Amino acid sequence: MATTNFDCIVVGSGNAGSCAALAAKDSGCSRVLILDKCPPDWVGGNGYFTAGAHRTVHGGLADLLPIVRNVSPGSDLASTIDMDPYTAEDFTGDIMRLGGGRSDPGLVKTLVENSRDAVQWLHDRVRTPFTFSFNRQAYLVDGRQKFWGGMVLSTDNGGKGVIDAHQKALNEAGVEIWFDTPAIEFILEEEAIVGVVARRDGQAVRLAAPAVVLASGGYESSREMRGKYLGPGWERAKVRGTPYNTGDGLALARSVGAKLTGDFAGCHSTCWDFDAAADTGDRLLSNQYTKSGYPLGLMVNSNGLRFVDEGEDFRNYTYAKFGREIMNQPGGCAWQVWDSKTTSWLRDEEYGDGVVRKVWANTLEELAETLAEDGLQDKAQFLDTIHTYNLAVDAFVQQHPTTKWDPAVKDDLSTHSLPLPKSNWALPITSPPFLAVKVTCGITFTFGGLAIDPDTAGVLSEETGKPITGLFCTGELVGGLFYGNYPGGSGLTAGAVFGIKAGREAAKLARRL
Known part of the structure; x- marks a missing residue:
């Protein structure tokens, strides 16, 4: 040779x-x-x-x-x-x-x-x-x-x-x-x-x-x-x-x-578009399948339950581990949920029209019905989770009326009364229209x-x-x-x-x- x-x-x-x-x-x-x-x-x-x-x-x-x-x-x-x-x-x-x-x-x-x-x-x-x-x-x-x-x-x-x-x-x-x-x-x-x-x-x-x-x-x-x-x-x-x-x-x-x-x-794994290809990235959309807007809203699994503290830390300190948490949920999937107060803050490159499949609804009940057609197993629990979360936000605001929502700092706007709090950026999910996006685990590197x-x-x-x-x-x-x-x-x-x-x-x- x-x-x-x-x-x-x-x-x-x-x-x-x-x-x-x-x-x-x-x-x-x-x-x-x-x-x-x-x-x-x-x-x-x-x-x-x-x-x-x-x-x-x-x-x-x-x-x-x-x-x-x-x-x-x-x-x-x-x-x-x-x-x-x-x-x-x-x-x-x-x-x-x-x-x-x-x-x-x-x-x-x-x-x-x-x-x-x-x-x-x-x-x-x-x-x-x-x-x-x-x-x-x-x-x-x-x-x-x-x-x-x-x-x-x-x-x-x-x-x-x-x-x-x-x-x-x-x-x-x-x-x-x-x-x-x-x-x-x-x-x-x-x-x-x-x-x-x-x-x-x-x-x-x-x-x-x-x-x-x-x-x-x-x-x-x-x-x-x-x-x-x-x-x-x-x-x-x-x-x-x-x-x-x-x-x-x-x-x-x-x-x-x-x-x-x-x-x-261990690995770097993040919230990833549920509809993305299984075994390869996309050379055109590439990183746009990332779905990192969860600090602005909630993540709920197919049983209608939250499973992470979405406001635990800034996104770039949590996104590399939350994919694993989604993987551990029933069906290996979840939904990110927002209302109209925060949807305008979502990045177009990840959540723009034509980039991701979005579910819009004018009521939370309507949203739950639509998600049930795509794998949500417990509509009642989904609604109860959001209702309980909203009550916790209201209770915190009454106790801390000067706390201001600010996505650029850890603002301490929290639902600390919940067993699983949202530690920062906790706004109630109350203002229609409501938006949900289905996510799964995307693995980046080991x-x-x-x-x-x-x-x-x-x-x-x-x-x-x-x-x-x-x-x-x-x-x-x-x-x-x-x-x-x-x-x-x-x-x-x-x-x-x-x-x-x-x-x-x-x-x-x-x-x-």
Whole structure:
């Protein structure tokens, strides 16, 4: 079998893999190759399906204005923005709080401390089209654009814009990309990875390189692996992104003794359109199937009962775990319900006409009747749940008449008298017309993965606990960073941070030859 030589091989064409490939090229690798088993039309992995959110440490408005496209310094719009700084302590605290303190401190420290530099690198080198995320992370309150939840950066055209920028940068840098070409085996030499065997045009090809970076995602698109690790019932979760993340990277790494780590029973799963396709994301609508307007209303299961505190925290701190809660409900579905006081606050990209099937009604009784035709099992309980909730809101307002509804802050407008309260943003569901949308669980990515060295992104050996020479990892395949939940926007940033490190370390190996 003939051998083709490269300086660095990256497995996976998503955000993380693209960062690794470009960093390797910039750091001295003359010939860099990206392998992906997907066809060209599916380039970009899960990054393509995101909203393009990037969570980063920042010093406030003035710090980020120079890198965004939708607000100019000194403009009238800039003068209306309220944006608190987001410190390293804030970012670290959010990851640790949402993960119950289980996240690997070294990985968290590396992610947090390098987040701002990574975002700047994306802006300067990749020309990532950053914007302030007004539509997802800010509310217009009393004439002010108030950002909330720590995360303020998005990208023009969401994940599509992210991947388009990467593809242009890679093309200009001369990085080769081979699609329809899965990596099937590592080439080992004296316990070091020195390349891969891949399948191209039906034939095995030998590709030599002193460094290989795994950026092939998790196992969320494999029903079998979801059942094995996440448990019974997860086979019915709907895949939000690429159908090609089926755990190949895990199998490859395990074949050379890589250490597994992290929350293999956990995943990023969110409220997802019930009518979306089961086993693949939609390249056109992509993230628009997300249904994250629940803090503005209620979520009720097919038995007519609430099952989460919709106002527990800002959306970007709860959405990644509420999919699991929906999965645990009868039939794996629920309805989000609002009245006319809040429907205008729902984002058009997720709830616009033509995006989602909506049920409107002029009375709650009419709404219950219509939902019963689509799976609601207990109309009486549905009506009682909303009635009891409304009474709890009224009781709270009578006791706290100065509390004001404000979606941009944790306003403490609560139904604390209920066994399951709505802790913030509790408005009564009383003003017609009423709206309901049916949702299910959409799985985004899995949390369990490979153990890596935080400083180099080198994959650790299970036997020695030390990095396996020549093997690196980034993106959703990294384990130990997130447990149970995660702060929104952290995934793309983590992929960039560890991708840049992996690419630069790969170049160091190439320069030694």
